[in-house]
Amino acid sequence: MDQLINRQVLFDSFEGKATSLQRKLIEQWLEDADNRNYYYRCLDEWERSRPQLWIDQQRAQQQYDAFLTGETKRKTRALTDPETEVQTGARIRKVIIGSLAAALALLVLGFVFRAQFLYKTYESSNAHLTSILLSDSTEVTLNSNSILRVPRFGFGRNVRQVWLDGEAEFKVTHTRDNLRFEVLMGDGYRIEVLGTEFNAFSRARGKRVFLTKGKVKLNLPEGKPVYLAPGNYFTTEHKGSFKVVMPAEPLAITAWKERTFYFEDTRLTEVVEQISERFAVRIRIMDSGLGDRTIGGIYQARDADALLETLSAMFEMEIIRTSDEIELRIPQKQDL
Structure with missing residues (x-):
């Protein structure tokens, strides 16, 4: 792909001349950090070579000489020559359009790579478990084919928040300042705790939470939140309904850890x-x-x-x- 993306192709992209295929290739090519550095260097070079104000020094000198010699009438006609005005206006419009395209490209890149920059993603591979120690000493065990996303630069001052897609066991550390810990499971389901141990499940076939120690506040897409006590098992059913039970054999829920x-x-x-x-x-x-x-x-x-x-x-x-x-x-x- 590196052979397909060169300096001229990037310049065409800045000027809005790239084809849809080239734009798609550039987007894939930018996933590499080294390619992004080269992209920004080309963008800087392109902007420097196309200033928004173009000064014709030779024409300005001729106009000044004409003023000194009294030939202002003829030179004035040259200044107001329609062809010159059209060429200058077209050049300015072209520079403005190119600058706007470059600015838009930077905005798109910032949006696309925002999540990768701000968050770190943990993934467990097929038939494997993954153990994670978060910055607040919370322990997480990911089941197979599960994803956990956490803030790359640590938790904020107001909340410790993570995103789960799959299944995981959480052993949440209770902080001195009682900072709440939240697990976002998608579709409006959010687990809220201070310090506790629980199993969370978030896949296509539903949401499930099993509390082993402490207490859990579970916020739902609609209605009042549900509070779980140790041994409670929350499961969603069809059309947004749910039930909370005390399973006779909790091992059926946590057997995956073994x-x-x-x-x-x-x-x-x-x-x-x-x-x-x-x-x-x-x-x-x-x-x-x-x-x-x-x-x-x-x-x-x-x-x-x-x-x-x-x-x-x-x-x-x-x-x-x-x-x-x-x-x-x-x-x-x-x-x-």
Whole structure:
């Protein structure tokens, strides 16, 4: 890509002459820090070579000489020559448009890279856990395929705020000044604590919070906040509804920290969702009746294939792998 982006291409971009393809390539090219430095050097060079005020020294000297010799009438006509005015006006407009385009490009770049500059992102890879120690000594354990975003330069004076996409266990440190700690889970859900331990889940299939120690204030998209006591388990349901229960076996919620699956009369559809989230695989149940079957027990698996083979033997189902997904189906009976 570096061969496609050169000084002339950048100059064309500043002047608004770049094609849509070139603008897209420049945007991707700017993801590299060294390329951004070169971009700003070219921008500085381009601006210096195109001043907004252009002075024609030779013409000014001729006008002054004409004034001294009394030829002001002829020179005045030269000053008001329509062709000269058109050329000067076009040049000024071109410089103004180019400057505006350059300013707009800087604004866009600032907006695009703002999040990368102000926030640090932690990601846990497929089938792996990630341990994080935040600047306030709060401990976070990320489940597989989860993302945590935190302020790059430390928390502010009013709140300690992080963003979660996935699942994580938080052991929040209680500060001397009682600074609240918030976990933003998207869709208007926000956990608010001072110092406590809890498990938070925020994925496409819903929001869940399990409190193990202390207390939690959970702000909802609508309505009054929900306050959780130790052992409370908050889960969202369809159309924005939710429920708070005391699970009989909390291990079913926290088993992921031991890299295990805990099932208790769990429908195969939910089992498949858990496998997909942990191992980043796409699984489809091809027979509706198969998805309603339930399973119980504790299973440890380092990859999706091992657990699927176990399920295949239990449910007597076929596993069919295609280029982009795994299909589960009931075997077709063959007539003798």
